[in-house]
Amino acid sequence: xxxxxxxxxxxxxxxxxxxxQAQDDGQKTLTVTGSVQSDVLIPQEDxxxxxxxYSDWGLTNTYVDVNVMSKYDDNDYFDAxxxxxxxxxxxxxxxxxxKGWGLGNAxxxxxxxxxxxTAGNFxxxxxxxxxxxxxxxxxxxxxxxxxxxxVTVMPVDGVTIKALSGKQRNYWSYNDALISGADVExxxxxxxxxxxxxxxxxxxxxxxxxxxxxxxxxxxxxNHRLNLPRNVNAFDVRAxxxxxxxxxxxxxxxxTQDPVYDKLYPYIYRKxxxxxxxxxxxxxxxxxxxxxxxxxxxAFKSRRTLDEGALTSSxxxxxxxxxxxxxxxxxxxxxxxxxxxxEWAYQxxxxxxxxxxxxxxxxxxxxxxxxxxxxxxxxxxxxxGGVPGSDGYGSSFWKWGDGMYYQDLDVQVEKKLSRQFKLxxxxxxxxxxxxxxxxxxxxxxxxxxxxxxxxxxxRKLTLRGEAQYLSTDHESGDxxxxxxxxxxxxxxxxTVSDMYGRPDIDGAYQDKEHYYSGYxxxxxxxxxxxxxxGRTRAGYNCSGGVCRYVPASKGVTVSYNYNF
Amino acid sequence: MKIKSIxxxxxxxxxxxxxxxxxxxxxxxxxxxxxIVAPPENPDDTxxxxxxxxxxxxxxxxxQMCVNCPNAVPVIEQLEEAYPGKVVAVAIxxxxxxxxxxGNLALQTDLGEQYYKDAGSPAQPAGRIxxxxxxxxxxxxxxxxxGILRMQSPVALKINNVYDETARKVTVSVETYGVEVASxxxxxxxxxxxxxxxxxxxxxxxxxxxxxxxxxxxAVNGAHGEPIAIAKGEDKTVTAEAVLADHWKAENMSVVAFxxxxxxxxxxxxxxxxxxxxxxxxxxxx
Numbered sequence: 001x002x003x004x005x006x007x008x009x010x011x012x013x014x015x016x017x018x019x020x021q022a023q024d025d026g027q028k029t030l031t032v033t034g035s036v037q038s039d040v041l042i043p044q045e046d047x048x049x050x051x052x053x054y055s056d057w058g059l060t061n062t063y064v065d066v067n068v069m070s071k072y073d074d075n076d077y078f079d080a081x082x083x084x085x086x087x088x089x090x091x092x093x094x095x096x097x098x099k100g101w102g103l104g105n106a107x108x109x110x111x112x113x114x115x116x117x118t119a120g121n122f123x124x125x126x127x128x129x130x131x132x133x134x135x136x137x138x139x140x141x142x143x144x145x146x147x148x149x150x151v152t153v154m155p156v157d158g159v160t161i162k163a164l165s166g167k168q169r170n171y172w173s174y175n176d177a178l179i180s181g182a183d184v185e186x187x188x189x190x191x192x193x194x195x196x197x198x199x200x201x202x203x204x205x206x207x208x209x210x211x212x213x214x215x216x217x218x219x220x221x222x223n224h225r226l227n228l229p230r231n232v233n234a235f236d237v238r239a240x241x242x243x244x245x246x247x248x249x250x251x252x253x254x255x256t257q258d259p260v261y262d263k264l265y266p267y268i269y270r271k272x273x274x275x276x277x278x279x280x281x282x283x284x285x286x287x288x289x290x291x292x293x294x295x296x297x298x299a300f301k302s303r304r305t306l307d308e309g310a311l312t313s314s315x316x317x318x319x320x321x322x323x324x325x326x327x328x329x330x331x332x333x334x335x336x337x338x339x340x341x342x343e344w345a346y347q348x349x350x351x352x353x354x355x356x357x358x359x360x361x362x363x364x365x366x367x368x369x370x371x372x373x374x375x376x377x378x379x380x381x382x383x384x385g386g387v388p389g390s391d392g393y394g395s396s397f398w399k400w401g402d403g404m405y406y407q408d409l410d411v412q413v414e415k416k417l418s419r420q421f422k423l424x425x426x427x428x429x430x431x432x433x434x435x436x437x438x439x440x441x442x443x444x445x446x447x448x449x450x451x452x453x454x455x456x457x458x459r460k461l462t463l464r465g466e467a468q469y470l471s472t473d474h475e476s477g478d479x480x481x482x483x484x485x486x487x488x489x490x491x492x493x494x495t496v497s498d499m500y501g502r503p504d505i506d507g508a509y510q511d512k513e514h515y516y517s518g519y520x521x522x523x524x525x526x527x528x529x530x531x532x533x534g535r536t537r538a539g540y541n542c543s544g545g546v547c548r549y550v551p552a553s554k555g556v557t558v559s560y561n562y563n564f
Numbered sequence: 565m566k567i568k569s570i571x572x573x574x575x576x577x578x579x580x581x582x583x584x585x586x587x588x589x590x591x592x593x594x595x596x597x598x599x600i601v602a603p604p605e606n607p608d609d610t611x612x613x614x615x616x617x618x619x620x621x622x623x624x625x626x627x628q629m630c631v632n633c634p635n636a637v638p639v640i641e642q643l644e645e646a647y648p649g650k651v652v653a654v655a656i657x658x659x660x661x662x663x664x665x666x667g668n669l670a671l672q673t674d675l676g677e678q679y680y681k682d683a684g685s686p687a688q689p690a691g692r693i694x695x696x697x698x699x700x701x702x703x704x705x706x707x708x709x710x711g712i713l714r715m716q717s718p719v720a721l722k723i724n725n726v727y728d729e730t731a732r733k734v735t736v737s738v739e740t741y742g743v744e745v746a747s748x749x750x751x752x753x754x755x756x757x758x759x760x761x762x763x764x765x766x767x768x769x770x771x772x773x774x775x776x777x778x779x780x781x782x783a784v785n786g787a788h789g790e791p792i793a794i795a796k797g798e799d800k801t802v803t804a805e806a807v808l809a810d811h812w813k814a815e816n817m818s819v820v821a822f823x824x825x826x827x828x829x830x831x832x833x834x835x836x837x838x839x840x841x842x843x844x845x846x847x848x849x850x
Contacts, residue, residue, distance in 0.1 A: 096684065217596075219706040222646040224593040231585040257586055263632050264766065266703050269587060306701060311687070388703070389592040403768075435768040439631045440660060442768075507629050507660035 033564060034066040034081075037138070040558040041091055048513055049535055049552040050505035052092060061094075062086040063104075063138065075113040082106040093550040094141040095313060097171035104169070105136075105145060116152040121145040124164060125318075126183040126207035130253035130274050131234040131300060133318035134168070139541060140548045142312055144302075145169050146179060158190025168302040170313050175302040179316060181209035201242040209234045211258075211302060211316065218259075218267060218304065220388045226267055232258040234272070234300060234317075245282040251275070255298065259388070261306040262299065262341060268392030272298040274319060274340075285353040292346050295319055296378055296395055299340040312546060321545025322347040323373040323406060326428075328450045329481045329499060330468040334432035336406040338545030342378040342395075343405060347371070364416035372409050377401030377436070404443075407431040420457070426450040437547075438540075440507055446472035460489045470501075475509055477502040493521040499537060503552065519557075530559040600647070600713045612797075616743055618717040620709045621822055621832040622653040623692040625680050625699065628671060629660040631764050634774075636689040636702040643709055650713055652820055652832045654755055655779045656680060659688050662762070668811045669761045671779050675787055696828040717831035718744035719794055723821050727838050732808040734837050736784055738821045739801050742794035748825030750802055751789030754781045754837070758816045781812055784819065792823060814838055 040060045045051050067081035083105040090099055107120030123145055125133040136143045148166020155161065165180040185205040189196035211232040218226045234255035241248045252275045259267040278291035300317040319338050322345035326332040338345075350370045354361035379399035384390035395401075410428035417423055428448040434441030447470070454464045468481040479501035487493045499515040517534025538552040606614040622640060626633040643651045657671040658680030683692055683699050690699040693708035700708055720741040727734045736752050755778045763774035783789070785804040794800055808814055814837050822832035 217707055218703065219596075219710075220593055222598070222642055222706055222710070223595060225596050227587055227592050227594050229585040229587050233585070261701065261703055263635075269589075269592060305704065391589070435631065435764075440629045440764060505661075508663050 029071050031069045031071070032066065033069070034064070035564070036062075036064050036560065036562040038062040038558075038560045039091060041553060041555050042558075043092070043553060043555040046535065046552070046554040048510070049503045049515070049554065050510075050538060051552045051554055056089045059089050059091050060086065061091050061138065075111070077111050078109070079111070080106075080108040090141075092553050093548065095171065095311070097173075097313070098141050100172040102172065104143060114154045116150075118150040118152075119148075121147050121169065122150050122164070122166070124150065124162070126162075126181065126209070127205050127236050127238045127253075128249075128251055128276065128320050129318040130251060130276075130298070131207055131209045131236045131255065131317050132179075132181055132183075134316070135318070137543050137546070140312060140543055140546055142546065143169055144313065144315060147174055148179075156191070158187035160185045168314060168316065170303065175314055177211050177213035177302045179209065179211055179302060181207060183207040199243060201240075203240040205236075205238045205240075207236040209300075209316065211300075213302075213304065216304065218388070220267070224389075226259060226389055228259060228304070229257050232256055232300075247278075247280045249276070249278040253298070255300060258300065260299070260301050260304045264341070265297075265386050265392040267304075267388035268297070268386065268390055270297050270392040272296065272300065274298045276320075285355065287349075287351040289347065289349040291322065291348075292344070293319070293322055294344050294378065294397065295338075295340050296342055297392070312548060318544070318546070322375065323408065323545065324371055324410075325542060325544065328426065328448075328452075328466070328468060329483075329497075330448050330470040330479055331410070331426065331428050331430075331450065332542075333470060333479060333539065334430065334434070334444055334446070335540050335542040335547060336373075336375060336432065336545070337437055337540070337542060337547035339375075339405065339436070342380065342401070344376045344378055344400060346374045362415070362417075367412075367414040369412040369414075370410070371412075373407065374404070375406040377403050377405060403433060403436065404431060405433045405436045410448075420455055422454045424450075424452040424454075426452075441476070442474070444472055444474040444476060446470050446474070462487045462489075466497075476504065477509065477512070491522055491524060493519075493523075495519040495521070497534075501537075504538060505552075526563040528559075528561040530557070532557040532559075598710050598714075600710060602650070603716075612741055613720050613743060616717040616720045616831065617650065618694075618712055618715040618830070619650045619652060619832045620647075620694045620712040621820075621829045622651065622705065622709065623679065623683075623695075624653055624655045625658055625683060625686060625688055625690045625692070626655050627657055627659045627688055628662040628761065628763050630688040631766050631768060633689040634763060634765055636691065636705075639702045639705050643706060647709075647713055651709065652822075652834045653778050654753065654820055655776065657779065659685070671759065671761060671776060673780065673782070675783055676780055678787055694829045695824055712828070716743075718742065718746040719823050719831050721821055721823065721831050721833045723819050723833055723835035725819055725835055725837050727814060729814070732810075732814065733805055734784075734808065734814075734817075734819070735803065735805050736819050736821070737801055737803045739799065740792065740794055740823070741800075742796045742798045745794070745796050746823060746830055747793040748791075748823050748830060749789040750785070750792040750821065750823050752784035752804055753820045754784060754806055754808070754812075754817055755779060755820055755834075756781050756812055756817045758813070778818075781809070781817070782806060789824075808837075 038060060040058060042058050043054045045053055064084045067079060069077055069079040071077040082103055085104040086101045087098055088101045105121040107118055107122055109118045123134045134144045134146055146166030146168055150164035153161045162183045167174040168179055188202040189200060213230060215228060220226050232255060236253035238251035255272040257269040259269055274295040276293040280289040301314045302316050303314045319340050321338050323336045352368050354366040356365045360366055379395050379401045380393040382393050386392050408428055408430040410426060412426045415423045430446050432444045434444055450468045452466045456462045464485040466483040470479040481499045483497035485495040496518045501512055502509040503513050515535040515537050517532060519530055519532035521530040533556050535554045539550060540547040541550045602617050603615050608614055624636055640653045656676040656679050658676040662670040662672060686699040689702055691705050692699050693705055694712040720743055722739040724737040725734055757777045759776040759779055760773055761776055762770050762772045765771050784806045817837040818834050820834045823830045
């Protein structure tokens with residue numbers, strides 16, 4: 001039975017339960033919701049920016065989600081949903097196995113006040129995701145849902161227990177390993193009244209995940225194969241304290257021997273560790289965040305071998321990013337991908353609002369935000385050559401390894417200058433270790449300057465402009481970016497932009513090129529249609545510290561979204 | 565009380581499960597009988613082999629700018645050592661461009677780039693092993709290669725090279741013999757060992773004196789070779805010529821010849837350009 005068939009049966013079963021229930025009871029309400037997302041590129045080849053060669057005239061990633069919910073009352077409901085994915089001619093830069101079409105997701109769920117059961121595909125996160133986080137991120141081509149069952153119980157107020165088991169989606173198949181886990185989260189403030197009454201919120205959590213995988217032949221040399229552990233276990237403990245504006249989180253996770261493919265240390269038997277401390281404080285007009293994280297051999301995957309080219313698939317866990325996902329084009333030119341297998345990461349963020357009618361606040365107030373992220377390698381000393389079957393390496397907890405992976409220091413100022421005009425300024429000083437992230441290129445140190453202005457002509461008409469400059473001594477060269485965006489409420493938005501710099505074609509920097517683009521966006525109710533034309537630079541697209549390489553492209557783009 | 569017992573139960577479960585399935589250092593390797601033995605060729609009355617063990621062609625898609633590519637070298641060396649004469653590796657430099665042509669230090673060729681694209685432009689290092697299946701990361705090369713080494717070849721191959729030093733021209737004759745019926749394309753390549761040229765190493769630093777071996781230089785008889793059909797018991801000889809570029813060292817060069825079709829590479833042999841011949845069972849003679 002193919003996956004699509006299996007999912008179809010599951011969905012059909014779910015829907016028939018729903019429909020029969022709906023017919024039984026006239027009190028119930030039946031609602032259908034969903035969405036359509038279709039991104040199309042009609043590509044043109046352009047050797048100056050290094051686009052690929054295309055055999056299809058049009059490429060598309062198209063998703064249709066449908067959910068049906070039958071509600072009894074505020075707490076009790078049934079719902080079921082499915083997602084049809086058409087990725088037979090996908091947009092450029094996705095893994096080879098991404099191509100295909102069919103039902104990518106289907107589930108049924110029964111929810112009561114203290115109890116919930118889900119069968120089918122589901123997404124889950126335990127704590128910060130150190131040992132389990134399954135999610136969908138379409139821009140990265142990630143959908144690592146589990147196919148199986150999940151039970152959530154809330155036996156008393158403040159206590160949530162989850163148990164689950166399933167196999168992980170790997171594009172158009174499911175990995176063999178069975179992933180099972182449980183999570184308990186206890187809100188002590190709900191159980192101990194005086195604690196809650198004093199405004200102190202203390203949450204404790206503990207999780208466990210088991211990966212059970214069959215045997216397979218992985219040769220360590222021509223006469224030996226590896227004796228692989230069938231079970232890999234991981235646990236996570238955490239505590240969160242919140243009082244007033246203060247928020248503290250401490251979390252630690254560990255996993256047992258988990259020999260899997262890795263570029264540097266393939267199939268080693270070292271355990272995995274991750275520890276994080278995060279503290280934030282906020283009061284009116286001011287916020288401060290300080291956090292540190294150390295990860296060590298903590299890429300937790302549902303298959304031991306790596307599919308060639310499928311670098312972002314099969315992850316069971318996800319470690320939070322300590323670097324910002326910048327939205328300004330040049331600030332996002334060199335984004336950092338979180339390295340679960342070994343990094344010390346630190347982040348400090350300070351936000352301050354200068355009030356109205358003060359020296360720095362002026363007439364309308366001024367917002368200032370300062371962020372500092374620093375990511376460094378961990379100390380590693382090879383053990384037994386770090387070869388397959390060895391312990392890989394030893395590492396002292398506090399010691400840094402050789403080399404900084406990433407650093408950015410940025411200052412953002414948001415200033416309203418008049419009733420019509422708002423100005424945002426940003427400066428960023430960035431170090432990006434291209435060798436660590438991309439495998440070549442050395443350290444790119446750049447200074448990035450951004451100015452964004454927004455002028456509101458009237459209630460309907462707003463013009464926004466961006467001017468950005470990236471300066472570096474690296475051979476990749478300086479970059480410039482400019483954008484103008486006119487929004488005509490409530491229906492239209494017109495955007496034109498140009499980025500100018502040296503294309504990187506297969507590692508060789510070329511003469512500077514313009515990456516022009518223009519878009520018209522039309523919105524009406526739940527519909528959004530965007531038409532565009534332009535060139536897109538090759539580079540990394542990141543979300544939450546997970547990155548995908550997107551090759552250069554040029555052509556007509558059509559993007560349609562509909563929510564119902 | 566209820567909460568305490570929940571916590572206790574969870575803690576016990578975690579401890580119980582976390583303690584299992586640890587593999588001690590001494591127990592991590594399992595010796596395997598690969599079942600690979602070079603069968604006797606059992607020559608017939610005319611001295612022709614009645615069976616030939618298949619040799620494996622490893623097309624190593626590699627690059628001077630690829631940091632992890634040197635990690636593939638020990639895998640190839642292990643295989644060559646364990647199965648002498650039965651493993652023919654060819655380094656196909658492709659993918660990321662080495663940004664220099666000074667002193668002919670760039671090893672990439674248009675031909676290599678064409679093969680790399682044909683193989684689906686995989687992330688490097690990637691290997692095509694006997695052209696069976698797609699490309700694999702080096703951790704799978706031993707397993708894939710052993711699968712091929714257990715097979716028989718329907719064709720015996722022997723290379724005879726004649727090198728004209730003045731014209732820097734090599735005349736390659738490949739003698740084929742049908743142990744069984746075989747058809748496909750016969751491909752001849754020129755490869756060079758011992759080239760000293762820069763390589764980015766796994767540490768991220770550049771080694772300017774890195775020794776590159778079995779580097780694909782050119783195809784002797786076209787990018788895809790030439791069609792060949794051999795009947796059982798038939799002898800067929802194919803001849804082609806190539807001129808060596810000035811910076812190629814003839815004494816370090818070899819000819820790689822193989823027959824392939826949709827099922828993969830049926831057999832592969834290698835012989836030095838200068839005054840040596842090699843038979844399909846790997847013996848070399850002056």
